[in-house]
Amino acid sequence: MNRYLFLIILLQTISSLAQNEANIWYFGQNAGLDFNGGVPVPIDDGQLNTNEGCSSISDENGDLLFYSDGITVWDRNHLPMPNGSNLLGSPSATQSGLIVPLPNSTTIYYIFTLDNVANDNGLRYSVIDMSLNNGLGDVTNEKNILLITPIKESITAVNQANGNDVWVVTHGMFNDEFYSFSITDLGIDTNPVVSAIGHTPTNNLEAIGGIKLSPNGSKIAIGYANSAIFELGNFDISTGRVSEIITFDRFATSPVPNNYAYAFEFSPNNKLLYLNNNNLGLFQYSIQNFTETEILNTEVPISLNLSLGPGSGLFYGQLQLGPDGRIYSAISARSSLSVINNPNEVGMLCDFQLDAVRLAPGTQSNQGLPPFITTYFFTTINVENVCVGDSTLISLNTQRDALQVEWDFGDGSTGTGVDVSHSYSQEGNYVITAEVFINSQTFTFSRTISVGTTPTATTPPDIEACDDNGSGLALFDLTSNDSFILNGQDPNAHRITYYENRSDLDNGLSIIEPDLFMNTQAQTTQRIFARVQNTMGDSQCTQTTSFEIKVRQSPETGMIEPITLCPDESIQLTVSSSFDRIEWSNGSRGPSIEVNEPGSYTAVVINDYNTISCNTEVTYEVIEPELVDSFEVLVENWSINNNSIEVVIPDQDDYEFAVNFGPFQDSPIFENLRAGVYEVLVRSKYDCAELSQLVNVSTFPGFFTPNDDGYNDIWNVNNPNPDEDLQIFIFDRYGKFLVEINSNGIGWDGNLNGQPLPASDYWFRTVLTSGREYRGHFTLKR
Numbered sequence: 001m002n003r004y005l006f007l008i009i010l011l012q013t014i015s016s017l018a019q020n021e022a023n024i025w026y027f028g029q030n031a032g033l034d035f036n037g038g039v040p041v042p043i044d045d046g047q048l049n050t051n052e053g054c055s056s057i058s059d060e061n062g063d064l065l066f067y068s069d070g071i072t073v074w075d076r077n078h079l080p081m082p083n084g085s086n087l088l089g090s091p092s093a094t095q096s097g098l099i100v101p102l103p104n105s106t107t108i109y110y111i112f113t114l115d116n117v118a119n120d121n122g123l124r125y126s127v128i129d130m131s132l133n134n135g136l137g138d139v140t141n142e143k144n145i146l147l148i149t150p151i152k153e154s155i156t157a158v159n160q161a162n163g164n165d166v167w168v169v170t171h172g173m174f175n176d177e178f179y180s181f182s183i184t185d186l187g188i189d190t191n192p193v194v195s196a197i198g199h200t201p202t203n204n205l206e207a208i209g210g211i212k213l214s215p216n217g218s219k220i221a222i223g224y225a226n227s228a229i230f231e232l233g234n235f236d237i238s239t240g241r242v243s244e245i246i247t248f249d250r251f252a253t254s255p256v257p258n259n260y261a262y263a264f265e266f267s268p269n270n271k272l273l274y275l276n277n278n279n280l281g282l283f284q285y286s287i288q289n290f291t292e293t294e295i296l297n298t299e300v301p302i303s304l305n306l307s308l309g310p311g312s313g314l315f316y317g318q319l320q321l322g323p324d325g326r327i328y329s330a331i332s333a334r335s336s337l338s339v340i341n342n343p344n345e346v347g348m349l350c351d352f353q354l355d356a357v358r359l360a361p362g363t364q365s366n367q368g369l370p371p372f373i374t375t376y377f378f379t380t381i382n383v384e385n386v387c388v389g390d391s392t393l394i395s396l397n398t399q400r401d402a403l404q405v406e407w408d409f410g411d412g413s414t415g416t417g418v419d420v421s422h423s424y425s426q427e428g429n430y431v432i433t434a435e436v437f438i439n440s441q442t443f444t445f446s447r448t449i450s451v452g453t454t455p456t457a458t459t460p461p462d463i464e465a466c467d468d469n470g471s472g473l474a475l476f477d478l479t480s481n482d483s484f485i486l487n488g489q490d491p492n493a494h495r496i497t498y499y500e501n502r503s504d505l506d507n508g509l510s511i512i513e514p515d516l517f518m519n520t521q522a523q524t525t526q527r528i529f530a531r532v533q534n535t536m537g538d539s540q541c542t543q544t545t546s547f548e549i550k551v552r553q554s555p556e557t558g559m560i561e562p563i564t565l566c567p568d569e570s571i572q573l574t575v576s577s578s579f580d581r582i583e584w585s586n587g588s589r590g591p592s593i594e595v596n597e598p599g600s601y602t603a604v605v606i607n608d609y610n611t612i613s614c615n616t617e618v619t620y621e622v623i624e625p626e627l628v629d630s631f632e633v634l635v636e637n638w639s640i641n642n643n644s645i646e647v648v649i650p651d652q653d654d655y656e657f658a659v660n661f662g663p664f665q666d667s668p669i670f671e672n673l674r675a676g677v678y679e680v681l682v683r684s685k686y687d688c689a690e691l692s693q694l695v696n697v698s699t700f701p702g703f704f705t706p707n708d709d710g711y712n713d714i715w716n717v718n719n720p721n722p723d724e725d726l727q728i729f730i731f732d733r734y735g736k737f738l739v740e741i742n743s744n745g746i747g748w749d750g751n752l753n754g755q756p757l758p759a760s761d762y763w764f765r766t767v768l769t770s771g772r773e774y775r776g777h778f779t780l781k782r
Contacts, residue, residue, distance in 0.1 A: 021101075022323050022372040023062035027054045027330065031363035033337070035323045036062040038431060038448035040337075044360035047074050052317070052368040053089065053096020053153070057109065065130060066137055067370070070096030070113045073128065075136040081128070083139040088121040089113025094153035094210050094262070094318075098371050103164050104185040107131045113144075114153055118173040118207040122149025125188065147190060148172065148179060152201065154211035154222060159375035161238040166373060169240070171222060173207055176200045178220075180240030198231050198245035199224055210318065213374045214266035219287060221273055223261035228252040230261035232273065232287065232295070246292045250299075251277060262367075265319035265327050267343040268380050268397060272350075274302075274327060274340065276316040281305045282329060282340075282352060302340070302352045304512060317367030321377045324447060328357070330365045337365055344382075347508020348497060351533075381432055381447040387534070387541035388424055388453045395419040396434055396445070408433040410449075424451040452534030455494050457545035460484035460530075466554045466614035472522030474551045478514040478530075485530055485545060499529040505544065517549075525550050554614040555579050555605040562621040566688035570596035573603075573620050581606040581613075598624040625654055627689045631682050637697045638774050643673040645695060647682060655682055675699040675718040696721045700764070703779040706750035715778060716747030717766065724769050731763045738762070750780050758782070 023035040026046035033040040048054055048069050056067035064076045070089020073081045089096040093116040102108035107130040115121035124144050132138040150173040157168045166183040176199060179192040201207065201224050209223030209230070217237035223230040229252060233245035251259050263276040273285045286298035305313045317330035327340040329352075336355035343350055359365060384393040396405055396418050407415040409422045410430030424430065433446045460481035465474035478498045485496055497510040500520065504510070510531075511517055519526050525548050534541040557575065565571055575582050577591040584593050585602040595601060599622055606615040631649040647657050647668035656664040658681040659673075670678075675697050683690035697720065704715035719726055726743035738757070741748050743766075750757055759782040765775050 020060055020062035020323070021058050022376045024056055024058045024064045024067075025320075025370050026056045026067040027369050028359075028366040029364045031359045031365055033357070033359075038324060038446055040322065040324070040328075040357050042358060042360040042363075044363050045078055046363075047072075047078050050091035050096070050368055051366045053091055053093040053114070054368045054370050055097035055099050055111065056370045057099040057101070057372075065109070066099075066128065068097050068099075068111055068113075073111065073126075073139060075133070077136065079136075081136070081138045082133060083141075083143065084128075086144075087111070087113050087126060087139075088115065088124050088144045090116035090119070090121075090153075092116045094208055094368075095155045095371055096153075096368075098155045098157055098168065100157055100166050100168060100183055100373060102185065102187070103166065103183065109137075110183065110188065111139075112155055112168060114151060114155055114170070115149075116153055116207070117204045118150040118152070118201075120149055121146075123147045123151045123155070123170055123179075147181065147188075148192070150174065150207075152207045152209070152211070152222075152224075154209060156211045156213045156220070156371060157373045158213040158217035158235070158237060159373065160240075167213075167217075167237065167240045169211065169213065169220065169235075169242075171201075171211060173201055173204075178242040180242075182240060193240035195242035197242055198233065199227075199229055199247050201227070203227070208262070209260060210263045212264040212266065212319075212371075214270045215268055215321065215374050215377045216270045217375065218270060219266060219273070221264040221266075221275075223264065223275075225260035225262060225278075228259050228261060230264075230275065232285075234290075244290070246290070246295070248292065248296070250296060251280065263317060263319045265321055265343075266374075267327075268321065268325050268377060268382070269344045272343065272346070274319055274343065276319050276329060278316055279305060279313070281314070281316060284347070284350060286346060298346075300347045300507070300509060301512075302348065302350060303338070303354065315367070317365070318369040320369040320371065321374070323377070323380075325377075325380045325382070328369060330367055330369050332365070332367050334365045335359050335363070337369075345508070348510040349508040381434055381445055383432070383447070383449050386424075386449055386451050388427055388451060390454075390541075391421045391423055392451075393419070393421050394432060396436065404437040406435045406437070408435075427451055427453055452493075452541045454541040455489055455532040455534050455543055456487065457530060457532040457543040458485055458487040459545045460547050461611065462548040462550060463528075464550045464552050464609050464612045466612065467523075467551050468554050468614075470556075472524075472551055473518055476517045476519065476549050478511065478517050478528060478549075481530070481547065485532060489532075493535055495533045495535050497531050497533070499531070501527070502529060505529040505531065519549055519551060523551060552609045552612065552614050553607070555607050555616040557605060557616055557618040560618055560620055562623050564686035564688065565595070565598055565622050565624045566686060567624060567627070569688075570594050571622070573601055573622075575603050575605055575618065579605040580608045595622055598622045625684060625686050625688060626651070627684055629691070631680075631691060631693065633680050633693055633695045635695055635697060637673075637675070638699060638776060642671070643675070643697045643699065644669060644671045645673060645678060645680060645697070646670075647680060649682060654686070655684055657682055673697050675720055677720045696724075700776060701778060703781055704750065705781045706756070707782070714747040714749055715780075716741060716745070717743050717764075719743040726766045726768065728764050728766045731765070732757075733761050733763070735763070756782075 025033045026048045030046050032043040032046040050069040053070050057065050069091040071087050073084030093114045098112045100110045109128045110125050112125050127140045127142040130137040152171045155170045168181045178195040181192045182189040203226050205226035206224040208225035211222040220235040221232050231247050234243045260278040262278045265274045273287050275283045282303040284300040285295050315332035327343045329338040337357045338354045339356035341351035380397045382395045382397045429450050431448050465476050498514040499505040529546045531542050531544045572594050574592040583604045601620045603618050604615050606613050634646040637643040657668050658664040659670050659678045680693045700717045704712045706713050728741050730738045763777045767773050
């Protein structure tokens with residue numbers, strides 16, 4: 001009995017410590033990575049050509065066994081297994097497959113396959129026996145065995161609490177059920193543990209989106225693409241049950257197409273969740289305080305897709321924790337994988353690098369990466385404070401307790417204990433090796449680290465920028481201070497990140513576009529923080545500094561109206577002398593220039609500050625009007641009081657008018673004039689010319705009373721021009737000619753041949769010098 005118990009404990013220990021099974025990855029378009037050397041090395045011998053789903057598995061030594069796209073299984077020689085075709089998975093499923101070894105067996109493996117968008121093939125499994133086909137393995141007759149349908153395109157796995165058996169977890173379609181299938185050394189229990197909790201996917205496109213268990217199996221995350229919903233819950237590795245699900249609709253209101261919560265991964269320490277949203281980018285959440293509000297409050301956009309929109313920008317795909325403790329991100333149609341170098345760190349300190357790992361030539365990443373039993377990544381070497389001279393903390397992260405561990409630090413020094421510390425004296429790459437002793441068995445783990453020197457962050461000068469529109473805001477190129485901050489240090493070996501304030505620095509929320517940063521506090525000085533990081537591998541060697549950005553006011557000149565230049569004259573153009581410098585377009589300097597020709601004259605007014613000069617251009621339009629030398633006057637007269645004068649001249653709006661030196665007006669018409677000689681004055685509004693002309697306004701009285709009282713006894717026209725003696729012919733009301741008088745004469749006394757005519761209306765006719773004839777009538781009163 002004791003011997004049997006020892007065997008079980010030993011097998012459980014081996015299972016919980018194994019991690020080399022995840023050392024070879026095949027994915028995308030013939031792409032692959034080999035982690036056996038501690039760092040990923042690109043390989044190009046893979047036969048996969050898949051847009052999304054893929055799976056691969058190695059043995060305990062890290063040697064490739066086989067891999068699949070959900071339809072075909074290739075052996076380690078990259079040839080299809082004899083019975084390895086026509087599996088019923090789909091390369092277009094988010095996670096088209098997952099490979100799980102039969103516990104306590106070295107030859108039997110299960111490959112689970114999923115159909116896409118909730119199609120009928122659902123979740124199936126096939127058995128692979130590595131003892132077949134001369135040790136290259138083959139799919140047995142236990143092939144394409146249906147477990148459940150319809151199903152989401154989501155699958156994940158973790159070791160059970162006994163450290164030996166495995167839970168394989170997926171989610172149903174059109175219901176709220178998580179399914180946990182138990183795999184023991186007896187095989188698959190086809191009756192899953194069902195947890196009915198959380199969101200119900202009702203649309204086939206909600207089948208899209210991954211699922212992931214944390215390395216210690218305590219948390220589970222899942223996404224429902226078309227609804228943009230994702231969920232986070234607790235998982236019990238003893239029972240396989242999902243509980244305390246939190247449903248997040250954080251992305252549901254975004255207008256961005258393909259706004260899918262697509263892929264998930266947990267940090268090795270199980271404290272952080274990373275999420276790839278297809279079109280928005282990479283996000284980080286702290287999950288230690290397990291409430292919706294507290295989790296959302298910790299959201300950090302690690303890598304935002306700034307081009308936002310269908311068919312443009314980056315399309316973020318699968319996330320997968322690697323054997324080296326880093327998280328790798330697939331981005332569609334890229335020749336590299338992106339990497340989260342320090343996934344246990346909060347905020348931007350996690351150190352996301354776009355296109356960090358170059359793939360082999362002729363290969364590329366698409367949306368998928370191979371999933372693994374997440375417990376494979378729960379035995380890792382954790383390292384903190386990896387700088388020259390620091391006390392570097394080194395520990396073994398595993399599910400097992402009370403381990404005896406002997407360390408080789410890679411520089412000739414050794415140590416003993418689960419948690420140790422060591423100080424490196426020189427920069428370089430070091431292979432840390434841990435030998436773990438359990439019940440007379442030895443297990444070896446290694447990790448390559450890069451030790452860097454703590455950089456110097458020299459305080460740079462403040463940066464000034466001009467406020468060109470009066471808003472108090474300006475664009476700053478913070479990266480212009482890079483060379484000052486590095487002060488001779490190699491820019492290729494250091495990275496500088498900038499932060500809006502101290503809080504953002506502490507939380508790792510760096511400015512995304514430091515070369516196009518706009519200050520957030522108008523017309524005030526803002527302090528910017530800069531962190532210099534040594535970019536050698538694992539290194540978190542940093543130093544910070546700060547400087548101020550200052551918005552400087554550009555000169556204000558106001559609107560300049562066009563200026564008139566009269567012919568044969570000159571004018572002076574003047575700008576306020578309150579500016580530091582004034583430069584004219586004709587080469588002159590100073591506040592004034594004299595010009596004698598029409599045209600555009602530009603003055604650049606400049607205010608000088610500590611490091612910049614802010615300027616504003618002001619343009620003077622000098623125009624020379626076209627002037628006339630004469631004008632025409634239309635006179636409407638021969639009325640008693642309602643006589644008028646109208647001036648007719650081209651470009652009337654350029655002139656103003658007056659009569660008899662009265663006030664000038666814009667209108668060329670003067671009304672209600674009495675008889676008389678009028679001097680009509682015309683002058684340009686530009687004060688360039690003034691013209692005059694005399695005109696006569698003639699009238700006649702409407703009645704007369706020839707009663708010798710000395711008032712209105714004589715009738716005659718009022719002609720103000722004595723040089724024009726008009727002949728006037730008077731008629732009675734029946735048209736009978738009565739008498740002829742002259743405008744310069746005495747007039748008519750109302751008599752004909754010495755006899756007074758009766759009171760009545762009488763008519764007159766006169767011919768003007770211009771030849772124009774005028775007729776009118778008046779009243780004789782007795």
